[in-house]
Amino acid sequence: MKAPVSWIREYVDLPAEVTTEALAARLTALGLKLEAIESPRDTITGPLVVGRVLTRDPEPQKNGKTINWCTVDVGDANGTGEPQGIVCGAHNFDVDDLVVCVLPGGVLPGNFAISARKTYGHVSSGMICSAAELGLSGEADGIIVLPADAGRPGDDAFAVLGLDDEVIEFEINPDRAYALSLRGVAREAALAFADDGATFTDPARRATPAANADGYPVVLDDPEGCALFVARVVSGFDPSATTPGFIARRITQAGMRPISLAVDVTNYVMLEIGRPIHAYDADKLTGPIRVRRAAAGERLTTLDGTDRALDTGDLVVTDDSGIIGLGGVMGGEPTEISATTTRVLVESAHWDATSMFRTGKRHKISSEAGKRNERGVDPVVCEAAADRVVELLTTYGGGVAEPGVTVVGSVPTAAAITAPLDLPARISGMPISAEATIGALEAVGCTVTRAGDDLTAIPPTWRPDLNDPYDLVEEVARIVGYDQVPSVLPTPGAGRGLTRGQRLRRRIGRTLAGAGCVEVISFPFVGTAALDQLGLPPDDPRRRAVRLANPLSTEEPFYTTTLLPGLLRTTARNLGRGAPGVALFETGSVAFPGDRGQAPIYGVDRRPSDDELAQLMDAVPDQPLHLAVVLAGERERAGWWGAGRDAAWSDALGVVRRLAAELGVEIDVRSAALAPWHPGRCAQVTVAETGALLGHAGELHPKACQAFGVPPRSAAVEIDLDVLLAAAREVVPGPEFSTFPQAKEDVALLVDADVTVAQLEDALRDGAGELLESIRLFDVYTGEQVGAGRKSLAFALRFRAPDRTLTEQETGAARDAAVAAAVERCGAAQR
Amino acid sequence: MSGPNTDYDPVEVTPLKSEEVESARDAALAAIADAADLETLKQVRIDHTGDRSPLALANREIGALPPQARKEAGQRIGKARGAVNQALAARTSVLEAEHEERMLVEETVDVTLPTDRTPPGARHPITTGSELIADIFVAMGWEVAEGPVIEAEWLNFDALNLGPDHPARTMQDTFWTDPQDNGIVLRTHTSPVQARTMLTRTPPIYVVCPGRVFRTDEYDATHSPVFHQVEGLAIDEGISMAHLKGTLDHFATSMFGEGITTRFRPSYFPFTEPSAEVDLVCFVCRGATVVDGTDGPVTCRTCRGEGWIEWGGCGVVNPRVLRACGVDSERYSGFAFGMGIDRTLMFRHGLEDLRDLFEGDVRFTTAFGTEI
The missing domain is CATH 3.30.70.380 (Ferrodoxin-fold anticodon-binding domain)
Incomplete structure (x- = not known):
């Protein structure tokens, strides 16, 4: 949410000396997090002035382009009062238009210094600016043409463009949808400066005409999806009327793009009050408006030109011609406001937030309206918002408000929340009195009554997020101030320390590091290609992996069953970067599908039963903890002491034996043939006492070495750490030994x-x-x-x-x- | 023995004459003093104290003396032999000392020769960092809880008050296992470990849960689809935000040093209410927003001049979560917090690129040794 400071101040009488930084800091402390402060003066330096185009002569060029040689009246801004000659490549303007000129000496965003320079056979003394060049928008549809009343030639354009006005960008959390409007931001600003006497003036508080029977007919078939529908009609609207400067400027500051008066006004009111508004060309509507859920098989071409197959969960707005809009999300093309629209129907409706979210997600539509509707908008402001739109359309578009006022449906009142009066103090850990608790809740708009040790709060209409007693705790805590929370260490009883498994895992890591191995962490994703490179036969259990529905890469759709591919790739990377040899290890879980069915989704109103929990946890795939080691290239260096030595199969077994000894596990080693190891140089390692399979160690198969780009005779280990840890000796019996001669x-x-x-x-x-x-x-x-x-x-x-x-x-x-x-x-x- | 004792005189035996004895003694002493090395001294010892040395031979003659003369002759010889032996011992020790000194000089090595026959090993900073964090909490009486990374959807979302319509439950954010409706995801946070703990244990609960988590993020210098989190959960009677603040302050100080504390900002998480973002006093500028540069103070790069670093999220456990996990929310309250281990290490160690943690370059990992 981008909020111009001047617009915030319109609804809250902040002390004049409050800086933008101070305002942002206090609002952040209240929960509207500062994202950025935009100040155009930081990136633009003058002279940037208003100019009036006196002449515009198109001159075709050899390169196929046509440029305009213009003279522009910039008043006394150029020091001479003479017309300024400027070459301009845009064509969206005419003689007599007011434009924005940057004169030689000015600097535009991107450190773009302007000087008089010779181009296309003229000396161009400055530039006529587009919104993009001024950093006001990302795209340039030609230069900025100012409204006729924007100013006089030579006026400083900073003020005209609102460039003096700083804009605060907030990150708005999902529970504070009300702050997606100037109304909400200003309300919070008043709270933030309440101690300085700041008061809030609600832009949505206005007298609105009463509903009557003459309004456009509207029928709500699904009151849960659309509880309230307000419709107003403006006729005699002049479609060529331009958007007044302050609306265009503020919309631009808020990050939206001015389009046309009717559209800009709906956006302006949405930013102002928070209620998304849709405008229809009333002359293109046939018969009553009806809101219902879509039927199976219905389609709609939305005004972004996309033909959409609708879902039975989608809320649609219809008339006798069929579906004319995806309610609350996006209108349809046929009834869209156009350059010939003279009669505008203003829709201000309250939509079910969940439906909005689902429709937006289903159709992948992300819009400013949808963003607000899916988080919950104050249902009470529908009439005020519609009335404000009508006011602006008639004021700037020359039309008249038709007397008919449609208000269909009603919005449910918020449920009261009862909570212990001391709950906010207890849960926040702050000493907050009962009076302060009630005061804070009233400050955020709740209606509070006190009954004994309990309070009952009716949340304000703009706070659909307040439902539980703990929601009230957060409100009280933030008003008192999170910075007031004391710092107190809890005093748990005696803990049990690390588990045996946790201690042993640390020991394994230290042992391996002590043996000269370096630990790495790889992404646990694998594809068929890597399993082929390992040379796994088709029926190898490691080919039966947990598949991801949306893998990072379609080449690696599985959660890995072996740590070796990641380690081998990392080995090759290190050798490729010049390491003469590496010994790497990784511990991590691998996964094997349990094929024990779906994991159920239970409700959350109670703890699942033990049986239900067992079923849930059983459905989770088996994820043994593995340890793998790869030793490649030089294992001992050559030096003044003599020759070096390359890693060999025996190093791999040495690592296993050292680990087993460290954990007091007796192991048996016998030869085995398993990919990716060399069939004659592969050891299968088992726990001596139980015969449990620990894993394998030895020299890698020459083909596997080649496939992964590691040197021949590289050696590797992969063992199941869960098995090793289970076999670790719990208590070492004291050894007996003789001191007689050997x-x-x-x-x-x-x-x-x-x-x-x-x-x-x-x-x-x-x-x-x-x-x-x-x-x-x-x-x-x-x-x-x-x-x-x-x-x-x-x-x-x-x-x-x-x-x-x-x-x-x-x-x-x-x-x-x-x-x-x-x-x-x-x-x-x-x- | 000397030659045949032809001029046998029980009183005047030549070798026992005082001058003979003294001369033999002096010859021995001179030879000892002249011996320049242990080898020569060894020969001197044989020549002057051996069985055939003049003094030894003279000693044998004592028996031939009449008893009344034996004592004096014995004393004379004994004295001379004593002097010789003493000189020998003294000379030996001098020569041995000289020899040792010379040997030590000769055996001098160049101690700057390399000794890196076997390259060093190292543990990954994420591992050792997780252990450091775990130790901070274990020292307070907490325990370390763990759980599977491929997890039931209900535990990862529903039980934590992330309902069916929560935005995180989409293919854009979460890795789903195939088929997508089988209710199994790659956990997006370590919170399901908290849920498992609450579901299987009774309060009081004080656990910290470090581990690997997954989100479908782009892989760049500051984001990774695979990363590491540590979360904490305390459930007890009378737990409040103050205990949360105290715990995080202690955590921050233990991790980053004295004076590095935290601040809370209101925020939103489905599993906590009230919720807060937790910021850390920038441990580089210590909140001053500027650091000394070559030309005076410059904006602190670590906190980008804010004096604070965003560290993680936290809050009071939402009673809805307690209810779904079978904890009596009337009797117990709790707090929870979570932060990225990778991120914490990035700013603790000034790492520029998150990907260094996952590339496995031994030069990176080795720099951290086996503990951090």
Whole structure:
């Protein structure tokens, strides 16, 4: 809402010294938020004057354009009193028109400095201005032609154009629709300066002629949709009459565009009083006006030229010819005011806000009228607004008001709200007396009565948003002032701190960062292309994703089932920007459709039952928390210490093992084949105790690396964090360990190449028995010495007894038993 | 042993003669003093204190003396050997010190050599920022509540007094899952977590809900379709806007420093009544609207000269929300607030472009380390 300060002041006697900034600040404190203050003087410097066109000679140019060589009387503004020669490219003016001229030395918005310059064979000493050039509107339909009474040549055009007047743009919240009018803004300004004695004069308070039977016939078929319809007719209207300067100026200041007197007047009154008005060419109406809901299949071409299929929820205005308008939203073409209209029917009707919202949304119509009607307009001002339109049309359009006055329907009175008298004080936390509470409510227009410890307030007609006791609290609080709310810390009881899961998740993040991984956050959207790049087979469960109805990009219509595509893209981006290697991780939820039906929409007048809630929450898709890691390129740098090392499959497993150790979870690792991993270098990781699948780690498939543009041999992990967290050890049992000396035995075993380290290690461990303290592989050898298809694995066995120093015989026997088990179970031979 | 004791004289054994002993001692002391390094000193030790050294040999001869002469000779030899050993020890310690000093000099390294064999890791500032916020509230006795990001429409809208006709419930604002009538959306705020908390717990409730939210915004320097919010909810007996103000003031001060408090402006949100926008004292100009420039005061860029920064929305929980979530609105009242985590971090850290948070450039994230 853009409100010219001069217009606000017309309805509230603010002290003269109140600055625009101060006014805006106080209104912001009341809830009309300052968006911007527009001051044309900030961007235009003079001389900007009124001129009268003396001559206008069209001169066709070689480039096909025609320019006008003009002489303009600018009075004494040019210092000589001689006519000013100006070249003008616009054509929407004639000799004798009053125009706006900027003379050499002036500066227009955009730091556009004006000087006398030679162009098209003339010296053009200035410029005749359009509204766009002055920053008054976005578009230029030629130059500004001022009303004949706008001023005399040489007059300062700032005043004439209203450029001295600052305009405050407010952001109006949906509950303050009344402030979408000067009436509402001025009312708030009076509240803001009440202590300075400011009083409000209601522009809608005017004597209106009583309804009579001679008015244009109107029938309301749907009183819920249209409760009140006021119609007035002006005849003998001069369609060529121009809009007076103050109306054109104020409409422009408010951000609308002057069109014609009849249209401008309806817009002016809408801005002034807040009631959208529609004007019909009365001579094009046939038979009574009827308001009803549209029938299925009906259509209407609205005055924006769009042919619309109507919905049975749309309110339509009809006459005998059929539908003539989308009630409260937009009129139809056939009955529109035109350049030949001499008889104007003024409609001022009260429309159901919800219907207005739905129709606007359905037909994607966003208009100044719709914006007000869908938020709720003061129903009581219909007659006053119509009368004001009639007054302005007859004053400036030369017509007469026909005596017939149509008022059909009535508006319901607002329901009273009863609330404890101390509710505003209690809920706002401010010490507000009963008297101050009632005073504040009366100040915003409520009629308040007091009964014991309760108050009853009847909201004013312009406040359809006031319905609940808490609505009254906000009114009282803002009048007393939100800045008066004291600052008091609440005192909750002892809290339980972070949950175990929350603490462990932090620990996982720190562990990964400590391992040199950098956390990233990606958008969780994915498309089929990325799943193809991963090489997922057609029946892979990760291809069954939650689909969005309105995705950001049709290429990525799914909520992702895997964090890897986002991480791989980020990896490629970092490498592309010159990083020699990256290790990235991300934790985030993925989603799998539960296919458990629709989530119901319950009412809100009570809590849903436990069963209903269970059904609701069950319908929500499964969203496990995943962790993914990608390691690509250089993992350890080359340097003065020696060679660097690229990331490999083992780094991926190292990350998983480190996390598992951090959380005290024992895991099992075995080889598996799953996209996007290399089928020979992929590990499936499970929780040892339960066998629950944790996820996978290893080297990525060469095709996947290629598809995502990451180096060959890049490695990746994706695990289900919910599973890991569930397996985390709750209480670590105190470890027991011996301080007797350790006995060391190393063994090298020859086995077939397909025997795994884990198998051999298990056999050695089982064979060695209880004296074995630890076992660790320290060397792998393949080559000529061991023969093709064979490998040598060297283990360090460490023995220790809890109660004594082991003898060589004991240690040797344990080692031999270990080797024997390896021989038996894995076909090993000791080297 | 010396050669055959041909001129055996129990009283006058040559090696035990006073002058012989003194000469051997002096020779030893001279050799010790002359030893320039530990290696030479080692040889000196062998030569002068070893089994075949003059003093050792002389010592053996003591047994040959008549008992009455042994004492004196023993004393003489012992004294000489003591002097030699003492000198040896002293010289050893001097030479060892010299040796160590030299070694330390020789082993000097260039400590400016790089040590970045493994590049550093880091956690994302949104993660650590969320934790910082959570910790501020946990320290006050609050708890951290979480919920799914793909959420039931009823919990995201209806339960929060955003009725069927609320403008947010359109394809222009909200991501809907397919088919659109299945009642499942990507949550547009973390408020459904508040609804879930009220629906499943009994007051008093003090929870803070950080998390990821979605709106169909354009992706630019200040908007993102995916962003992060933190919301707070307190439900208790006697809760008022004053408690809201106190909580937010404490939050602001903890996050931005002493003196950084908040102000309320009336606003509108369906889930709160009264509602307020909460502004933060600009922590750069501290409300002064100007900062020192090279040529005098210049308008503060962070708050664009307003002295205040828009931080979020808040208010008293609308009793309609309490009713839908099963909280007795006669007995309990509550407050709620919400702000963007991304936005909060943007002005706390002076970030110019929101997209830096989601691009994943390791240079950006690494700058924040593992805590903020």
